[in-house]
Amino acid sequence: MSIASCVASASLVLFAVACAATEQRAADARWNYEVVVRADELVLEARIPPGGALNLSVAPAARRFVREVEDERGAPLFAVDGAWRLPRSSAPRTVRWRFAAREAARSLDDVDLAAVRGNAIVASLSAFLLHDSANWGDGSFRLAVLETAPQKFVCASPDPDDLVGELASLDGPVPCAFGEIIPIPTGMDGVVIAPLMAVRLGELAGIDDWASAAMNEVETYLGRRPVRRLLLLLAPRGTHGIGSGRTLGNGAASIYVSVGTATTDVEFERDWVLTHEMIHLALPSLPPQQEWLEEGSATYLEPLLRARAGRLAENEVWRALLDEYDQGLPEADDAGLDRTRTWGRTYYGGAIFCLLADVEIRARTRNAKSLRDVFVAVLAEEGNLTRASSIERVIEIGDRATGTNVLAELYARMGNAAEPKELGSLWRDLGVALDGDKVVFDDTAPLAFVRRELILGAR
Ligand SMILES: [Zn+2]
Structure with a gap:
């Protein structure tokens, strides 16, 4: 029972008593961790609710950096097969230990476990x-x-005001960072921008503008912000430009992106990486076989969203579509999107699926609906990247939102078969082509009415 529903029923004495008991149990069931952050190590304590015997451990590769595990009386816990045995108890239990963070970071050099980046250590709670x-x-x-x-x-963390999570999320990476970090002030509620390197005062606004622009593009497209809280870690890389990014949603949303230490405002303004990563926040997590939809949707939507924000000209988007999308066509040994996990099919094969879906939904509904309605409905019903979903749910919700069978039909065509064979007929139907370096349009083409709204929406 949520606290909100308890408050709503609090006028009924019996319900109020039941609520108090439920909340008490909920508080008791929670594991309370405490961490003292020092330059080279973490000093930790866990207050664990009463219950059966536990085998306590961390991610296997990091076990050897866990030291001095003891109970509340200072007695060492007995370790078997890399796990510390905590006996059953009808009373709350306390365990204390240390984590040799810098030693682990230097030795492992893995941001999913522990790694030194800039002036900080990036690590996973797990x-x-x-x-x-x-x-x-x-x-x-x-x-x-x-x-x-x-x-x-x-x-x-999933909570904008508190560091909390589901214990089950500790099965995978839940990023954090500690060290000489000065978070960048931002106007975005619930967003923590943490550079892991020293940032000059004059660059702070540029970084906030860059992050805000990308978040606003996604928020404008979907009509809402996809996450309540986001940790944005900026890791140093060379001097100029934005490097690769990675978005995680295991229990909580985070983006890790590398940034040159002398990146200029113009370079931030031209960046596409952060928009791509933030689009990932809006789709629930799908099984590995459907990574093509996660990467394809981000690849397809990123230039559209930047064009809608005025950061990219419409012709530039068409030029990119015409230039780049052949990379997503199947090669000789292709077995369909679900079974061909190459880079080209994952990013651009998935983007072709999204392009075809957007065009077909618009064609059948005379532009009344689009792929946007699919993503809005999926976010509302299945949640963001911190939630798990399936391709079947996405298709069911998406097709219901547009009143068509476009997604089901496209998935039946492309999921397990080497489709489509070519894109030339699509460009002809849309009435768009490259004439040398120039993008040219044909308004007599059958789907010209779709093409006119595809990139910038209704005008
Ligand atoms: Zn991506």
Whole structure:
């Protein structure tokens, strides 16, 4: 029972008593972690609710950096096969330990476990929070942080105001970073922008503008912000430009992107990477066989969203479509999008699926509906990247939202077969072509009415 529904029924005494008991149990069931952040190590404590025996451990590769595991009386816990055994108890239990963070970061150099980046250590909570993978239950945790200046700790969390999570999320990477980090002030509620390197004062506004622009593009397209809280980690890379990015939604939303330490405002303005990553936030997490839809939707929508924000000319988007999309066509040994996990088919094959879907939905509904209606409905019903969904649910919700069978038909055609064979007929139907370096349009083409609204929407 949620706190909100408890408040709503609080006028009924019996319900109020039941609510109080439920909330008490919920509080008791939560694991409370506490971390003291020091320059080279983390000093940790967990208060664990009463219950059965537990085998406490961290991500396997990080186990050897967990030290001095002991109970509340200071007695060492017995370790078997890389797990520390905590006996059953009818009372709450406390466990204390240390994590040799810098040693782990230097040795592992893996941002999914621990790695030094700039002035900070990037790590996953799963690498240093002791937990029991066989005993998640539906348990949740809260993390309290004690920072000792100049150390600062930032972490992905689903709650904009608190560091919390589901215990089950500790089965995968949940990013955090600590060290000499000075988060960048931003006007975006719930967004933490944490550069892992020193940033000059004059660059702060440029970075906030860059992140805000990308978030606004996604928010404008969908009519709402896809996540309540986002951790945006900026890792140093060379001097100029934006490097690769990665978006994670395991329990909480985070984006890790590398940024040149002398990147200019113009370079931030031209960047496409962050828009691509932020589009990922809006689609629920799909099984690996459908990574093509996750990457394809981000690849297809990124230039559209930037064009709608006035950051990219419409002709430039068409030029990119005409130039780049052949990379997504099937090669000789292709077995369809679900079964061909090459780079070209994942990014551009998936983008072709989205382009064909957008065109077909618009064609059948005379531009009344578009792929946008699919993403809006899927976000509303299935949630963002922190939730898991399936291709079947996305298709069912998307087709219902547009009143068509476009997604089901396209998936039947492309999911397990080497389709489409070519894109020439699509460009002809839309009435768009490259004449040398110039994009030319044919308004007599049968789908010219779709082409006119595809990139910028209704005008
Ligand atoms: Zn991507």
